[in-house]
Amino acid sequence: MKSKLLLALLTVTLAGTAAAQAKVEDAIKFRQSGYVFMAWNMQRIKANVEGTYNKDEVIKAANAIQAIANSGMGALYVPGSDKGKGWEDTRVKPELFTNKEGVGKVAGAFVKEANEMAKVAATGDAAAAKEQFGKLGGTCKGCHDDFKVKK
């Protein structure tokens, strides 16, 4: 009887641990997906502001970045996701989980410039889009410098 109870408890604990692990891995995979999808859209805006400007394509790309930036990805930095593998090993620095003020600053700057990018894209002004693209890219870099391990 006792051993059965112990076995049952152990099974529940292992199942709980496996579920928590899966949750961490999913969270890392989801955030990596968000960043990489934004990277595609940054590439598209870059190609447009450096080459032939297609207003519609820039609008689509800027809108995608804006919506992802405002989606609340902070929720994907779940406890325990400072290490782990989503699509690949996370490169988040431990500071992201401790330096709340610093994270708030870079995240706020990113959302602000992403919102502005969508606004500027809607006007179709290629020169303004190029300038805003630079500002937006700066906020990506700002966060990477502080909170992402370099390859």
Added chain:
Amino acid sequence: MKSKLLLALLTVTLAGTAAAQAKVEDAIKFRQSGYVFMAWNMQRIKANVEGTYNKDEVIKAANAIQAIANSGMGALYVPGSDKGKGWEDTRVKPELFTNKEGVGKVAGAFVKEANEMAKVAATGDAAAAKEQFGKLGGTCKGCHDDFKVKK
């Protein structure tokens, strides 16, 4: 002289092939990222319509899905990307590259319901969001059934 020219030509060809390959792998990775990021947001809407409804979270999730749905992901189905590995091996069926009418139909239905999901989310009507979530999920399934290999 002749062998140098041949070597140069060979180098250019190989570099071109490698670049094309990288382009295919990136395209697959970008589209997998888009779908998986949408999957996160579908999960969030599901949790809200089946549990405690948080209007703001549903709006954020629906807006992300809408912007990704309208971002022009069709451009990521580049020639040669019927096979290949992005984050993982693509599971696209060859039919996606040949059945343009069928693809147009499922893609159109998906975009339509994603746009409607964002509209419904903005109203904060939980019952309507639940109904629309069902319709949107149906369009995901419709495409998967026809154009994605099952695991």
